[in-house]
Amino acid sequence: MTEPVLTLDGVVAGYGRLTILHGTTLRVRQGTITTMIGPNGAGKSTVFKAVFGLLPIESGTIHFKGEDITVRRPRELLARGVVYVPQGRNLFPELTVRHNLELGGVTMRDEALLRQRIEQVLDRFPMLREKSTRQASTLSGGEQKILELGRGMLLDPSLVLIDEPSIGLAPLMVRQVFDELIRLRDSGVTVLMVEQNARSALAISDDALVLEQGRLALAGRAPDILADPRVGALFLGGGLGETASP
Numbered sequence: 001m002t003e004p005v006l007t008l009d010g011v012v013a014g015y016g017r018l019t020i021l022h023g024t025t026l027r028v029r030q031g032t033i034t035t036m037i038g039p040n041g042a043g044k045s046t047v048f049k050a051v052f053g054l055l056p057i058e059s060g061t062i063h064f065k066g067e068d069i070t071v072r073r074p075r076e077l078l079a080r081g082v083v084y085v086p087q088g089r090n091l092f093p094e095l096t097v098r099h100n101l102e103l104g105g106v107t108m109r110d111e112a113l114l115r116q117r118i119e120q121v122l123d124r125f126p127m128l129r130e131k132s133t134r135q136a137s138t139l140s141g142g143e144q145k146i147l148e149l150g151r152g153m154l155l156d157p158s159l160v161l162i163d164e165p166s167i168g169l170a171p172l173m174v175r176q177v178f179d180e181l182i183r184l185r186d187s188g189v190t191v192l193m194v195e196q197n198a199r200s201a202l203a204i205s206d207d208a209l210v211l212e213q214g215r216l217a218l219a220g221r222a223p224d225i226l227a228d229p230r231v232g233a234l235f236l237g238g239g240l241g242e243t244a245s246p
């Protein structure tokens, strides 16, 4: 049994008076890819914002590696090895690939270490090295997501929160991004992902979480969740075209 690296216990949070998370409790096991699915508006992105210190927590607690991080700020979480890759595009499109990477290290004090980490990221993703002098906007959507991931890797994270990485990407690109997540997991990083593309995401996941109206509705091993008829009907779509591919 792997230890949980991240736990939420009875987390209540939202936006001003609008409560979205109504006592969310969940566990993410160390070294897994864990995918959170759920209907639009269920609060999946809100869970990420709560964990990353972007929302005040009204009650409940959040622990990372056993430490209470309920009231930590994003900067403190970055320093502890938590990286957040939000939904959508998060690059400086006019700047080069390398410059985007450099900006990912602005919270790092040690410049030599930053340069070394950039080299490691460029080794890890040869595509980024090849295109390091290109403007970020000239990369494909999938390549841009990989650049965002690479930028997060500069901080040597142990937990990556990635929100809908496949959105707007062609299937081949989705595959590429998912392959990188698998590589990350295999190198010991825990990946917590939110995905609409539930079937493909669960296929590469160890664990799955189902969020409904700000509460955990179901949790378990990804294959079991994939096979669960309740989940199938709700989130995976019943179309023949969709059921054909894993």
Ligand SMILES: Nc1ncnc2c1ncn2[C@@H]1O[C@H](COP(=O)(O)OP(=O)(O)OP(=O)(O)O)[C@@H](O)[C@H]1O
Binding pocket: 015, 018, 020, 038, 039, 040, 041, 042, 043, 044, 045, 046, 047
């Ligand atoms: N900044 C905000 N201010 C007010 N309400 C917000 C804000 N962000 C999100 N919400 C509301 O919180 C609820 C949950 O939003 P959230 O983005 O967490 O859902 P989600 O599960 O990620 O949905 P999706 O699958 O569409 O991305 C929604 O009703 C949304 O309208």
Ligand SMILES: [Mg+2]
Binding pocket: 044, 045, 046, 087, 163
């Ligand atoms: Mg969302």
